[in-house]
Amino acid sequence: MRPVKLAIVVPCYNEEQALPISARSLLDVLDRMSAAGLTSEDSYILCCNDGSRDKTWDVIEQLHVADSRVKGISLAHNRGHQYALLAGLTTVIDHCDAAVSIDADLQDDPEAIIEMVKEYNAGAEIVYGVRSSRETDTMFKRATAHAFYKFQNAMGLDTVYDHADYRLMSNRALTLLSHYGESNLFLRGIVPQIGLKTAIVTYSRASRVAGESKYPLSKMLSFSIDGITSFTARPIRFIFFLGLILLLLDIVVAIYVLISYFMHNYDAGWPSLMLSIWFLGSITLIAIGVVGEYISKIFTEVKGRPRFEIAEKIFD
Ligand code: UDP
Numbered sequence: 102m103r104p105v106k107l108a109i110v111v112p113c114y115n116e117e118q119a120l121p122i123s124a125r126s127l128l129d130v131l132d133r134m135s136a137a138g139l140t141s142e143d144s145y146i147l148c149c150n151d152g153s154r155d156k157t158w159d160v161i162e163q164l165h166v167a168d169s170r171v172k173g174i175s176l177a178h179n180r181g182h183q184y185a186l187l188a189g190l191t192t193v194i195d196h197c198d199a200a201v202s203i204d205a206d207l208q209d210d211p212e213a214i215i216e217m218v219k220e221y222n223a224g225a226e227i228v229y230g231v232r233s234s235r236e237t238d239t240m241f242k243r244a245t246a247h248a249f250y251k252f253q254n255a256m257g258l259d260t261v262y263d264h265a266d267y268r269l270m271s272n273r274a275l276t277l278l279s280h281y282g283e284s285n286l287f288l289r290g291i292v293p294q295i296g297l298k299t300a301i302v303t304y305s306r307a308s309r310v311a312g313e314s315k316y317p318l319s320k321m322l323s324f325s326i327d328g329i330t331s332f333t334a335r336p337i338r339f340i341f342f343l344g345l346i347l348l349l350l351d352i353v354v355a356i357y358v359l360i361s362y363f364m365h366n367y368d369a370g371w372p373s374l375m376l377s378i379w380f381l382g383s384i385t386l387i388a389i390g391v392v393g394e395y396i397s398k399i400f401t402e403v404k405g406r407p408r409f410e411i412a413e414k415i416f417d
């Protein structure tokens with residue numbers, strides 16, 4: 102088997118403390134893989150500085166001087182993890198056979214990269230890193246993260262459970278990814294849509310080597326909402342069906358009101374008020390749902406996602 106030219110893409114935001122440690126671990130993994138003939142000698146690490154306010158970029162430059170396998174790009178602004186990652190992944194297209202994305206804090210076990218490359222050699226084009234345990238995360242982080250996956254799936258967003266953005270993608274998968282031109286980036290939702298052959302590698306999640314989390318609960322929540330609203334119109338359907346259910350309940354309310362009316366058991370104006378409130382309420386919800394369906398269609402069109410990708414061809 103020919104050694105794989107591997108790119109390891111690392112988004113970095115204010116990671117001056119963690120980066121030297123993680124770069125050393127990643128280089129060590131690369132050394133061992135290349136000694137074992139798994140990866141080529143020109144495999145490399147691409148650090149994507151996401152507009153850090155600390156000395157992250159200086160650290161990247163120093164790391165490059167010490168070992169030219171460490172490369173870097175620097176975004177002009179802080180755009181967030183997903184964008185830093187995409188910047189890195191699109192930079193390495195056609196400059197590698199496969200790329201692994203991993204956080205700078207080593208929470209995702211770098212040893213799993215070896216298994217990922219083996220899965221790639223076995224034919225997988227996308228290999229998801231899935232956490233087998235979260236013992237080192239706080240109870241709160243664990244509970245909120247699980248609630249986050251469950252909620253998303255209930256809302257109709259198809260993601261891989263307990264997989265964040267630690268994954269290997271073949272050069273072909275990266276090229277297909279680059280066809281998604283959307284601005285609201287939620288890679289965990291897009292990558293499963295790419296298709297191709299996938300595999301899973303499990304690892305246990307460690308705590309940060311240095312520095313602190315850049316993902317507080319507020320960011321996680323807005324990230325979750327972003328994911329749902331970028332991938333599914335199910336919340337709008339809920340509104341529509343709620344309207345339908347209320348319309349059905351209208352019948353019950355109408356019967357109750359009419360009985361009260363005929364039994365002369367009501368205050369003046371109450372029957373007409375009750376009937377109109379229920380009827381108008383449900384009609385309003387249904388109308389919002391219908392309008393929403395059209396808006397969701399516009400939203401899908403605007404994103405201009407690829408409608409299909411051809412994986413194999415026997416055609417000439
Ligand atoms: N990160 C980034 N831009 C940001 C926030 C985070 O590039 O605006 C990077 C960060 O440097 C790290 C990764 O994204 O490599 C994940 O962030 P973090 O570890 O803080 O998130 P957590 O693991 O706590 O969810």
Ligand code: MG
Binds near residue numbers: 204206208309314
């Ligand atoms: Mg982290």
